[in-house]
Every structure is written in structure tokens, then in C-alpha cells.
Amino acid sequence: MKIATTIKEVRKQVADWKREGLTVGLVPTMGALHEGHASLVDTAKEQCDRVVTSVFVNPTQFAAGEDLDAYPRDFDRDCGVLEAHGCDLVFHPSVEEMYPEGAATFVELRSDMTKQLCGKSRPEHFCGVCTVVSKLFHIAMPDKAFFGEKDAQQLAVIRQMTRDLLFGIEIVGCPTKREEDGLAKSSRNAYLDAEERKAAGILYQAICKAQEYLKEHLDTEDGKTESQPVTELIKDIIGTEPLAEIDYVDAVDGMSLLPADRIGDGDLIALAVNIGKTRLIDNFTVRK
Amino acid sequence: MKIATTIKEVRKQVADWKREGLTVGLVPTMGALHEGHASLVDTAKEQCDRVVTSVFVNPTQFAAGEDLDAYPRDFDRDCGVLEAHGCDLVFHPSVEEMYPEGAATFVELRSDMTKQLCGKSRPEHFCGVCTVVSKLFHIAMPDKAFFGEKDAQQLAVIRQMTRDLLFGIEIVGCPTKREEDGLAKSSRNAYLDAEERKAAGILYQAICKAQEYLKEHLDTEDGKTESQPVTELIKDIIGTEPLAEIDYVDAVDGMSLLPADRIGDGDLIALAVNIGKTRLIDNFTVRK
Incomplete structure (x- = not known):
């Protein structure tokens, strides 16, 4: 496994691979x-x-007061994980490499999609994400890029940005990985102390109950159901956990991410909950 | 010479060339x-x-009320010109091909550079330019891209966007071509009637006088001079032409495009003038 800290190194390696006719995943x-x-x-x-x-x-996806400085960093450990899983090239640039002095160009999805869910409390977040992902696409020129479904809104925004800007890159979403108690794996779980970690299990418990509810309540005719009882159910369950403070529990159209009064196959239920000072997100797609 | 109307055709042709190790200019x-x-x-x-x-x-670089609909279009004639000059591939997409339904992602240089000169009267123009040029870069994946120095602000904005977003594409500026009386070649010159066409010569006359003035007035120590007398001289000369209405005549730093009280080698004097209903732009770079 090679490690590159400069854009130049990545471009050279990728160009060599492309000349050999090899496909590249990012x-x-x-x-x-x-x-x-x-x-x-x-x-x-x-x-x-x-x-x-x-x-x-990526600093531009954090707002002032968010956890940019505290965000966990352990590059040596990360390299061990990547090597073990057969990664060919790790790109680990400095902030200056990704944002040259005076850099002021941003990529922005100007649609209501970015104003829902996490966009409500993080209005600049997805512009930062789109900007850095565009840069990474320009550097690595991948055939496909891979993102977790845990960050459902990020995945939807990147899908649209990639389509809108005609990148010609296939965006692949991958299922959320969970801990034994169902808590979605997240780098931010490291912020939780033992008590908070235990409390955080409430998110997945609520999700499971909502999925059970939906199995029984999807209308046999249009395959849909009212979304409010589902989101209320989730809120009620999470409300039983004293350490949990809900940011949002929303039911949205699976494509546009706009609020949906009735939901069915492919639509999304997404939530953000603060456990102590740690903001956790999770979601699931409604299935028939 | 091949003609492509779809992105897919261009990508395929460019991929074939790249596999052969050929470089591509856009x-x-x-x-x-x-x-x-x-x-x-x-x-x-x-x-x-x-x-x-x-x-x-490109529709997104025209504001409402500008000349999008009137903009001259003659693709057959254009193909003749391109064939004669050895172009290998013409990409002539529909608006729907470049802006898929619902497209809402934009590339924006958020700096004062876009607020000067033409940016004052055309605040959304450069965002439209950056967006479409990004898309063209994603489609054609060129090694180099070529732009005219006549659109000096566009060239500066695209240079910065390309650098900021780490495109890895070299931007090449090419000198302005002029008619016999010095009028900068522009597709918009076709809007001018005979009387206006004659009047339009005043722009280059003013530029020449300003260049003469600068030859005599650049300070022998710092190689600079006060910019206001130069811009006033240009305004006075253009003011003698009854059909000409000045939008701006500005002296700016050659890199940042910010207003410069003193100008020297590499700085820019740029102007926009309405001749009748036709908005013409021109500029020159100060040289020692």
C-alpha cells in the first residue's frame, strides 16, 4: 500500500493505472x-x-463551534486498517494541499435537499462536503466512489452533485455497519463516555420499533402510511432516555429528501440526537 | 472532424485518445x-x-433581460471554421444534456474578484461560467484549456477556479484578435449596425492613447503610475463618441482584479461600453 501526501503523487499513480486500463475506486x-x-x-x-x-x-464542512479540532485523528491506526483491507493508495493531504492559499471556490447544491435534516442546523455543511468531494474527484479521477448510507443526506447530496456536474463517476452507497447493540458505527462514537455509550443504544431501539410499526401499517393499496405516527413513535422512545436530546426525527421522500406526509418503499426516516455533547445521526429506508 | 452532441460520445473519444497516450486541449x-x-x-x-x-x-451565464435568445447561432458555419483549423472533435450539446432536469449544483468563486468590473453589473455571470466550464472539464478531461484574453476577468476567474478546485488542468490565455480598426473581435459585434460599428472603434482608439500615456508616465523607480489619470483619459476619449455609453473603465491589480490606485507591469485596464444596445468589453495589460 502506497501513502501519498501530495496531489501530484496521486495523479501520477492514477494516470499509470489508467494507462494500464485499470479501474479506480475512491x-x-x-x-x-x-x-x-x-x-x-x-x-x-x-x-x-x-x-x-x-x-x-475537511475543515470547510465544520462550522465554527463544531468539533473540527476534537475530531479523532490516528493516521497510523487508519493505515493498518486500510492495509488489512487491501487499499492500494492512501491519500493523506495537509489542509494547505487541499485548500491552496486564497482558495475561494465552492461547489454548492442550491436546492431544498440541503436545507432539510442536518442542513437545518448545519447550513454550510453540505457545501463543504461537495467542495472537498469535487476536489478529491478531480485528483483521483475515480470510476466509482463509495459512501456510507449512514450519512444518508450526504449520499443523496453527492449523488445529485455528481449527476448535476456531469462527473461521469458512479456513486455507490454502502449499508450502515452497527455495533452489537445496534448503534451505527461512527467515528464520533469515540466521544461517548460509558454511560452515554449505553444511552446511545436508544437510537437503534427506536428504529427497530419504527420498522415493526411500519410492517404492520403500510397501506395494502398504495404501500404507504402516514409519517407522523412513525416519527412520534421514535421521538417517544428516544424521549425515555434522559441523556438523549433530539435534534430532529423526520420522514422524507427518498429521492428529494423533502418532508413527506405519507411514506412508503424507498422513503427515508432520519434522525439526529445529541447524547451529552455528541451529535449522533442514524436513518433507515422504508421497505415494503 | 467528429461532431458529438452527447456527453457519452465525448467521453468515449477522449478515453480512446488517453489510452493512446495523446494529450487533449479544450x-x-x-x-x-x-x-x-x-x-x-x-x-x-x-x-x-x-x-x-x-x-x-450557456444559459446560466446570462441574466434575465440579457441577450441569451438573441445570441448569434450558426453551427454549420462554426463547423466550417473548426474543420479549417484542424479541430478534432466538436461538442455541441443541448441545454438538457448540460443541465439535466433538476440540476441545481453550481460552482462559485466567492471572492471580490467576481464583484469587480463586469461582476458589478452581472453578479451571477461568473458563477454560470464556472459551472459550465467545470462541467466541460469533467466531460472532456483536457490537459489544457484555452481562453481569450479579451475576456480578461473570465480568464482570471477560471484560472483561480481551476487552481482552487485542484483540476490539474493548465489554463492558457490567448491574445485578443482585432478588426482592422482595432475593435476586439467578438461574437456580439454582429449586433452592431453600420453606424454603431464605426462608433465602436472608439474603444481601441482610447486604449491606444492610454498605452501611449503609460509609456511616458510609468515611474522610473517603482515602474508604476497613478491609475486615475489613465482611466479618466480613456473615459474622456470614449465620451467624445455620442453612441457610446460607458459602463466602467477600471484599473485593477493584474492578479486579484481589485481596484489599484497605482498600476504597473502586469496590471489590467478594462472597460465595458454600450454602443447602442450592444455591450462591448475590451482591456489591456500594462507593460513596462
Whole structure:
């Protein structure tokens, strides 16, 4: 496994691979890798000849007061994970490499999609994501790029950006990996103390109950049901956990991410909950 | 010379060339080609193995009330010009091909550079330009792209966007081509009637006088001079032409395009003047 810190090195390696007719998969990450990331690399290995993983904590997707400085960083450990999963090239640039002095160009999806869910409390977040992902696409020129379904809104935004800007890159979403109690794997889980970690299990418990509810309540005719009882059910369950403070529990159209009064196959239920000072997100797609 | 109307065709052709190890030059145009465009193709031919020219009147760089509908279109004639200059592939997409239904992602340089000069009266213009040029870069994946120095602000904005977003594409600026009386070649010159066409010569007359003035007035110590007398001189000369109405005559730093009280080698004097209903732009770079 090669490690590159400069754009030039990545371009050269990718150009060499392309000349050999090899396909390239890109797994963009912010490091602090867990099994979710590892599964992205595994999927990329299955679908592409060569896999590039970027490890870069992108400052422009954090707002002032968010956890940019605290975000966990352990590059040596990350390299161990990536090597074990057959990653071919790790790209670990400095902030200056990704944002040259005076850099002021941004990529922005100007649609209501970015104003829902996490966009309500993080209005600049997805512009930062689109900007850095565009840069990574320009550097690695992948055939496919792999993102976790845990960040459902990020995945939807990147899908649309990639389509809108005619990148010609296939975006592949990969299922959420979970801990034994169902908590979605996240680098931010490291912030939780023992008590909070236990409390965090309430998110998945609520999701499971909502899925059970939906199994019984999807209308036999149009395959849909009112969304409010489902989101209320989730809110009620999470409300039983004293350490949990709900940011949002929303039911949205699976394509546009706009609020949906009735939901059915393919639509999304997404939630953000603060456990202590740690903001956790999770979601599931409604299935018939 | 091949003609492609779909992105897919361009990608396939470019991929074939790249597999052969050939370099690709891109000349983005809005058609209505003149000798200025032809010289871009000539330069691209000199510097690259294969040349792609796009002919696309980009709607997002026109504001409501501007000349999108009136903009001259003559694709057959354009193809004749391109064939004669050795262009290898013409990309002539529909609006729907470049802006898929629901497309809402934009590329924006958020700096004061876009607020000067033409940006003052056309605040959304450069966002439209950056967006369409990004798309063309994603489609044609050129090694180099060629733009006219006549659109000096566009060239500066695209240089910065390309650098900021880490495109890895070299931007080549090519000198302005002029008519016999010095009027800068422009597709919009076709809007001028005989009387206006004659009046339009005043722009270049003013530029020449300003260059003479600068030759005599650049300070022997710092190589600079006060910019206001130069811009006033240009305004006075253009003011003698009853059909001309000045939008701006500005002296700006050659890199940042910010207003410069003193100007010297590499700085820019740029102007926009309405002749009747036709908005013409021109500029020159100060040289020692």
C-alpha cells in the first residue's frame, strides 16, 4: 500500500493505472476508521481494480463551534486498517494541499435537499462536503466512489452533485455497519463516555420499533402510511432516555429528501440526537 | 472532424485518445466563431495532440433581460471554421444534456474578484461560467484549456477556479484578435449596425492613447503610475463618441482584479461600453 501526501503523487499513480486500463475506486474518509469505512474499502475492492482511500478531516464542512479540532485523528491506526483491507493508495493531504492559499471556490447544491435534516442546523455543511468531494474527484479521477448510507443526506447530496456536474463517476452507497447493540458505527462514537455509550443504544431501539410499526401499517393499496405516527413513535422512545436530546426525527421522500406526509418503499426516516455533547445521526429506508 | 452532441460520445473519444497516450486541449466557446476563437484552436493544436471545441450557448451565464435568445447561432458555419483549423472533435450539446432536469449544483468563486468590473453589473455571470466550464472539464478531461484574453476577468476567474478546485488542468490565455480598426473581435459585434460599428472603434482608439500615456508616465523607480489619470483619459476619449455609453473603465491589480490606485507591469485596464444596445468589453495589460 502506497501513502501519498501530495496531489501530484496521486495523479501520477492514477494516470499509470489508467494507462494500464485499470479501474479506480475512491473511498473518501475523514479517518478514525471503523468497520463502516472498512466495508466501503471492501466493496470498492470488489468493484474496482484499484482503490484509493483519502484520509482528510475537511475543515470547510465544520462550522465554527463544531468539533473540527476534537475530531479523532490516528493516521497510523487508519493505515493498518486500510492495509488489512487491501487499499492500494492512501491519500493523506495537509489542509494547505487541499485548500491552496486564497482558495475561494465552492461547489454548492442550491436546492431544498440541503436545507432539510442536518442542513437545518448545519447550513454550510453540505457545501463543504461537495467542495472537498469535487476536489478529491478531480485528483483521483475515480470510476466509482463509495459512501456510507449512514450519512444518508450526504449520499443523496453527492449523488445529485455528481449527476448535476456531469462527473461521469458512479456513486455507490454502502449499508450502515452497527455495533452489537445496534448503534451505527461512527467515528464520533469515540466521544461517548460509558454511560452515554449505553444511552446511545436508544437510537437503534427506536428504529427497530419504527420498522415493526411500519410492517404492520403500510397501506395494502398504495404501500404507504402516514409519517407522523412513525416519527412520534421514535421521538417517544428516544424521549425515555434522559441523556438523549433530539435534534430532529423526520420522514422524507427518498429521492428529494423533502418532508413527506405519507411514506412508503424507498422513503427515508432520519434522525439526529445529541447524547451529552455528541451529535449522533442514524436513518433507515422504508421497505415494503 | 467528429461532431458529438452527447456527453457519452465525448467521453468515449477522449478515453480512446488517453489510452493512446495523446494529450487533449479544450476550447470552450459559445459558437458564432470568429478569428479570436480560431486562434484559440490554432494554439490548442500547437500545444496538444487532439483538440475538442465545445459550442454551447450557456444559459446560466446570462441574466434575465440579457441577450441569451438573441445570441448569434450558426453551427454549420462554426463547423466550417473548426474543420479549417484542424479541430478534432466538436461538442455541441443541448441545454438538457448540460443541465439535466433538476440540476441545481453550481460552482462559485466567492471572492471580490467576481464583484469587480463586469461582476458589478452581472453578479451571477461568473458563477454560470464556472459551472459550465467545470462541467466541460469533467466531460472532456483536457490537459489544457484555452481562453481569450479579451475576456480578461473570465480568464482570471477560471484560472483561480481551476487552481482552487485542484483540476490539474493548465489554463492558457490567448491574445485578443482585432478588426482592422482595432475593435476586439467578438461574437456580439454582429449586433452592431453600420453606424454603431464605426462608433465602436472608439474603444481601441482610447486604449491606444492610454498605452501611449503609460509609456511616458510609468515611474522610473517603482515602474508604476497613478491609475486615475489613465482611466479618466480613456473615459474622456470614449465620451467624445455620442453612441457610446460607458459602463466602467477600471484599473485593477493584474492578479486579484481589485481596484489599484497605482498600476504597473502586469496590471489590467478594462472597460465595458454600450454602443447602442450592444455591450462591448475590451482591456489591456500594462507593460513596462
